[in-house]
């Protein structure tokens with residue numbers, strides 16, 4: 001379980017995330033929504049460790065990780081798809097995923113011979129590429145992939161790292177409509193496993209409706225609503241938070 005308690009960050013006098021207490025459970029996909037500037041990405045940054053909290057706590061499987069650096073949190077099971085910053089641009093798609101498989105593989109593989117170890121890593125990397133419908137681009141140098149394919153590659157890398165918690169910040173932003181279903185399918189497949197905790201920041205309400213078990217609404221850095229999708233989408237607080245049309249803006 002991932003949990004934040006009174007999580008707060010101030011920039012100058014402004015609380016971008018303001019006392020957010022929330023628990024996220026395995027097998028549940030929670031969509032975090034709210035208008036532009038509500039604090040969604042900042043909340044993600046506080047959880048994954050890109051930003052240090054002014055006050056409050058972050059706990060992962062009961063352990064207080066509030067002051068740990070981002071790489072330590074990642075090793076403890078927090079997985080976040082970063083907007084393309086995780087890719088080695090000069091390596092192929094397969095090499096990028098294979099490195100992630102390798103980073104994640106324990107000593108079990110050392111028992112295998114060198115050749116079979118190499119093959120096993122490549123096979124597993126290919127399976128992750130196939131999961132995001134990118135197997136046919138395995139040999140392409142990452143920098144030459146389309147934006148949509150690069151985003152899919154990031155998801156494949158995240159799959160290879162096998163985190164307990166998957167954090168997706170607008171995973172389909174900037175993608176062509178043809179690329180979107182593959183990413184949504186893979187997120188749905190992660191959810192179907194039932195043992196992963198999934199957080200999704202998403203502006204597109206059709207995506208939220210399709211995937212979310214629960215919706216948390218942030219507004220001015222505060223958690224203003226939390227509940228089942230049908231209830232939250234119909235609620236006054238969400239209608240008010242979205243006045244100005246942020247709900248269908250699809251950017252951020």
Ligand SMILES: Nc1ncnc2c1ncn2[C@@H]1O[C@H](COP(=O)(O)OP(=O)(O)OP(=O)(O)O)[C@@H](O)[C@H]1O
Pocket residue numbers: 011016034035036037038039040041042043251252
């Ligand atoms: N490093 C920073 N320094 C100062 N202010 C910041 C910083 N990061 C975020 N903010 C402010 O915190 C608030 C929340 O921003 P954040 O990007 O988290 O919102 P968001 O809900 O993700 O918005 P969007 O939907 O547009 O991505 C904004 O007012 C933003 O200007």
